[in-house]
Amino acid sequence: MKKELIKKVIKLKDKGLTIGEIADELNVSMDTALYLVLNAEKLLKEEEVKETTEKRKKLDIFVEWNTVGNSSKRLRYIASIMCDILKNVEFDAVVGIATSGVPLATMISDEMDKELSIYIPKKHVHDEGKKITGIISHNFSNIEHKNIVIIDDVMTTGSTIKEAIKYLREIANPKMVVVMIDKSGINEIEGIPVVPLFRVGIVEIEDRE
Numbered sequence: 001m002k003k004e005l006i007k008k009v010i011k012l013k014d015k016g017l018t019i020g021e022i023a024d025e026l027n028v029s030m031d032t033a034l035y036l037v038l039n040a041e042k043l044l045k046e047e048e049v050k051e052t053t054e055k056r057k058k059l060d061i062f063v064e065w066n067t068v069g070n071s072s073k074r075l076r077y078i079a080s081i082m083c084d085i086l087k088n089v090e091f092d093a094v095v096g097i098a099t100s101g102v103p104l105a106t107m108i109s110d111e112m113d114k115e116l117s118i119y120i121p122k123k124h125v126h127d128e129g130k131k132i133t134g135i136i137s138h139n140f141s142n143i144e145h146k147n148i149v150i151i152d153d154v155m156t157t158g159s160t161i162k163e164a165i166k167y168l169r170e171i172a173n174p175k176m177v178v179v180m181i182d183k184s185g186i187n188e189i190e191g192i193p194v195v196p197l198f199r200v201g202i203v204e205i206e207d208r209e
Contacts, residue, residue: 002202003048004201083112086149089149091147092146092148095136105151119168120136122134136167145171150165150178155181183199183201
């Protein structure tokens with residue numbers, strides 16, 4: 001993510017954007033934008049060296065979205081944005097990833113008049129003595145041989161989405177994945193496009209004081 005950000009900074013700088021415009025474009029502070037512009041080439045080289053010579057630390061970002069989640073009205077606004085993203089996609093059913101993707105999937109299926117299904121990932125399945133896999137809840141729509149879209153709240157590494165796509169592809173035809181927040185920077189999984197409403201990442205900057 002950091003390397004992509006630095007490349008974007010260089011591209012915006014080459015286009016002649018000011019520091020303020022770059023800050024607005026990247027949704028970062030003026031100080032961060034200035035630091036990135038002044039050190040872009042150096043930072044890019046450092047990132048390339050890290051990729052080939054170092055094991056990078058695994059960092060994660062804590063995302064709390066209960067300000068949205070505790071209000072059905074706010075959730076519906078998010079679902080409506082997802083519906084707008086999906087308006088040109090031909091599909092029959094919406095598959096929500098349990099648990100937090102389910103409310104959004106439910107609202108999307110209602111707003112777009114599509115069938116609803118729920119995928120329960122293997123991390124939520126407990127079956128002692130057996131090989132654990134994800135499952136489709138049989139209390140909802142039968143999606144066999146249907147075009148589907150997959151909905152989730154936050155994508156961290158993409159592993160749950162990848163698991164879902166592999167499972168669902170055996171019975172249906174996944175067309176697109178839409179998530180509210182993406183922390184991975186992944187645009188495609190198993191050949192299926194991933195479209196986030198928001199994408200977040202970590203930027204390390206030196207203290208110049």
